[in-house]
Amino acid sequence: MKRLIFALLLLAAPAWAQEKILNIYNWTDYIDPAVLQKFTAETGIKIRYDVFDSLETLEAKLLAGRSGYDIVAPSNEPSFSRLIRAGALSPLDRGKIPNWANLDAAAMRRVETSDPGNKYGAIYLWGTMGLGVLPDKIAAVAPGVPLDSWDLLFKPEHAKRVAACGIVMMDSAIDVIPSVLKFLGKNPDSHAPEDLAAVEKVLLSIRPYIRNFANGGALEALATGQACLAFDYSGDVAQAARRAKEGNKGVAVRYVAPKEGVQAGYDMLAIPADAPHKEAAHAFIDFVLRPDIMAAISNATHYPNAVPASRASIADLSIFPSDAEISRYFVIGPVPQAAERLRTRLWARFKAGS
Amino acid sequence: MTRLPALGLAWAWLVLFALAPLAAIAIVALSAPADSVPPFVFAWDLTSLGAAATDPLYRSALGLSLRLAAIAAAGCLALGYPMALAIARAPARWRGVLLLAAMLPFWTGFTMRISAWIGLLRDDGWIDRAFVLLGFAPPRLLYTDTAMWIGAIYSYLPFMVLPIYARLSKRDPGLEDAAADLGCAPVWVFFRVTLPLSLPGVAAGVALVFIPATGEFVIPELLGGPGARLIGRVLWDEFFNNRDWPMAASLAILLLPILLVPPLCVRLARRRP
Numbered sequence: 001m002k003r004l005i006f007a008l009l010l011l012a013a014p015a016w017a018q019e020k021i022l023n024i025y026n027w028t029d030y031i032d033p034a035v036l037q038k039f040t041a042e043t044g045i046k047i048r049y050d051v052f053d054s055l056e057t058l059e060a061k062l063l064a065g066r067s068g069y070d071i072v073a074p075s076n077e078p079s080f081s082r083l084i085r086a087g088a089l090s091p092l093d094r095g096k097i098p099n100w101a102n103l104d105a106a107a108m109r110r111v112e113t114s115d116p117g118n119k120y121g122a123i124y125l126w127g128t129m130g131l132g133v134l135p136d137k138i139a140a141v142a143p144g145v146p147l148d149s150w151d152l153l154f155k156p157e158h159a160k161r162v163a164a165c166g167i168v169m170m171d172s173a174i175d176v177i178p179s180v181l182k183f184l185g186k187n188p189d190s191h192a193p194e195d196l197a198a199v200e201k202v203l204l205s206i207r208p209y210i211r212n213f214a215n216g217g218a219l220e221a222l223a224t225g226q227a228c229l230a231f232d233y234s235g236d237v238a239q240a241a242r243r244a245k246e247g248n249k250g251v252a253v254r255y256v257a258p259k260e261g262v263q264a265g266y267d268m269l270a271i272p273a274d275a276p277h278k279e280a281a282h283a284f285i286d287f288v289l290r291p292d293i294m295a296a297i298s299n300a301t302h303y304p305n306a307v308p309a310s311r312a313s314i315a316d317l318s319i320f321p322s323d324a325e326i327s328r329y330f331v332i333g334p335v336p337q338a339a340e341r342l343r344t345r346l347w348a349r350f351k352a353g354s
Numbered sequence: 355m356t357r358l359p360a361l362g363l364a365w366a367w368l369v370l371f372a373l374a375p376l377a378a379i380a381i382v383a384l385s386a387p388a389d390s391v392p393p394f395v396f397a398w399d400l401t402s403l404g405a406a407a408t409d410p411l412y413r414s415a416l417g418l419s420l421r422l423a424a425i426a427a428a429g430c431l432a433l434g435y436p437m438a439l440a441i442a443r444a445p446a447r448w449r450g451v452l453l454l455a456a457m458l459p460f461w462t463g464f465t466m467r468i469s470a471w472i473g474l475l476r477d478d479g480w481i482d483r484a485f486v487l488l489g490f491a492p493p494r495l496l497y498t499d500t501a502m503w504i505g506a507i508y509s510y511l512p513f514m515v516l517p518i519y520a521r522l523s524k525r526d527p528g529l530e531d532a533a534a535d536l537g538c539a540p541v542w543v544f545f546r547v548t549l550p551l552s553l554p555g556v557a558a559g560v561a562l563v564f565i566p567a568t569g570e571f572v573i574p575e576l577l578g579g580p581g582a583r584l585i586g587r588v589l590w591d592e593f594f595n596n597r598d599w600p601m602a603a604s605l606a607i608l609l610l611p612i613l614l615v616p617p618l619c620v621r622l623a624r625r626r627p
Binding site for chain 1: 387388389391393409411414415478497579580581583588591592593594595596597598601612
């Protein structure tokens with residue numbers, strides 16, 4: 001009997017592998033839903049779509065192993081490079097991705113710091129981490145505060161006044177700490193304990209003025225006017241601005257890339273090492289890199305992409321930053337294991353407020 | 355001889371569901387974090403356990419958790435004991451209905467019920483509006499410690515009512531009648547006869563509320579403020595946000611002796627004649 005069950009299992013195993021299913025794990029609000037339907041219509045592959053709201057959540061699942069996902073979208077630093085080091089990603093077979101040629105070569109070179117040779121991922125969308133502001137509300141409670149600088153959030157004398165209309169902090173040590181280092185005029189990659197102590201001092205000084213910590217952006221809070229200042233992803237703020245406009249309640253939302261410099265992040269399309277449907281995953285990456293599909297995704301998410309041919313069909317070209325803006329971007333490098341605990345401990349103390 | 359299979363089953367249960375997981379957690383606690391799948395390598399490394407035991411961050415988290423558990427247990431006892439007593443003293447035909455009413459919340463998902471509390475407690479929610487209608491300032495409860503305590507007492511109340519009721523329903527009403535006939539005032543009948551008879555039920559109820567409330571994650575996460583860094587949340591962060599499995603495992607191990615104290619107290623209470 002036992003042998004029979006075993007034999008049946010063996011027979012069944014290839015059937016599971018050939019099942020026409022694709023499990024995608026992507027950021028929240030980060031795709032045009034019509035694109036998924038189109039993929040299923042064209043290929044007959046069904047999609048199970050699941051979302052994460054922080055890089056931490058994504059890494060936790062992938063590093064535990066057997067996540068079951070076929071397509072994931074980690075940011076280049078620190079997640080993508082760390083997942084490569086941990087052996088959690090599968091190298092891409094470019095022979096199965098003819099549309100790889102559509103990718104902007106210059107942008108792909110920029111992410112080689114995380115993935116030499118571009119073996120493990122294609123750029124999906126990219127963006128920066130700056131401030132989402134409601135200029136009218138801020139002007140009402142704190143006239144005269146600078147709107148173009150990190151000072152607005154990281155200087156307690158400003159934060160204290162702005163707090164009246166609500167400040168939301170992104171709940172991610174990975175994303176916030178490099179920007180605080182930049183604000184302090186230090187190397188955003190610094191792991192020196194004295195630099196992190198300075199970061200902690202800044203964060204604790206503004207802690208009383210933070211209303212709450214948000215995962216996956218502050219879209220809702222900004223769009224409804226419940227918050228007037230948020231540390232947020234550029235595209236998230238753009239989506240909030242659009243939603244606020246649609247809501248027609250007189251809420252104007254704007255994205256600010258502070259003049260001191262902002263961190264740019266590239267979200268990569270990658271395939272986990274133990275993905276059960278690698279064929280379908282390659283087909284999906286190829287599908288997404290088509291200019292018309294990429295344009296649809298950028299139009300829906302307000303994030304720029306790395307497929308230049310898509311620009312012909314982009315509704316609002318202002319989502320692609322100017323060269324002058326790009327010159328103020330910085331990218332971060334890998335965070336060594338030993339420096340991790342210093343940062344996470346710092347973040348925990350910041351959240352606890354002591 | 356007939357007890358042997360049952361005993362074997364109990365031991366198998368203990369080994370499979372208590373000792374084996376504990377051993378797995380101990381192994382992770384003694385490991386070092388690493389860039390790998392899963393994210394640790396075994397190393398006889400005591401750093402994580404040491405940090406978990408000494409870092410003031412974790413001690414304050416533990417303090418907050420024990421406080422929540424104590425408040426939940428006390429609140430549930432204060433509300434649950436009269437409820438259990440009322441059910442036990444109700445006419446027999448009503449008891450089933452009343453008991454069902456006490457357990458009815460279990461028919462709805464736990465997270466759903468806590469989310470409903472968000473609607474009740476939030477700014478301009480029903481509770482705030484009720485206060486304003488009555489001419490008071492709105493209390494603004496959501497994301498405060500009070501909201502967390504309300505949520506905990508609400509969630510764990512049935513765990514207090516049921517064991518106390520079970521004990522009270524088995525009491526012999528004749529004993530209370532006898533005490534009254536012999537001239538005992540009603541208040542003293544309760545304190546000298548009813549309460550002592552129900553103490554094992556109280557102890558079980560307190561343990562059933564206190565132990566899970568200590569590790570509570572969902573209630574502080576959904577109802578508490580950002581400063582409510584309870585041990586459940588800290589453990590979650592270490593595991594899911596920081597990928598620091600050894601630290602998360604160390605915290606879980608250190609929590610164990612603290613949670614073993616209440617059941618031991620129950621045992622000691624039971625041993626008394």
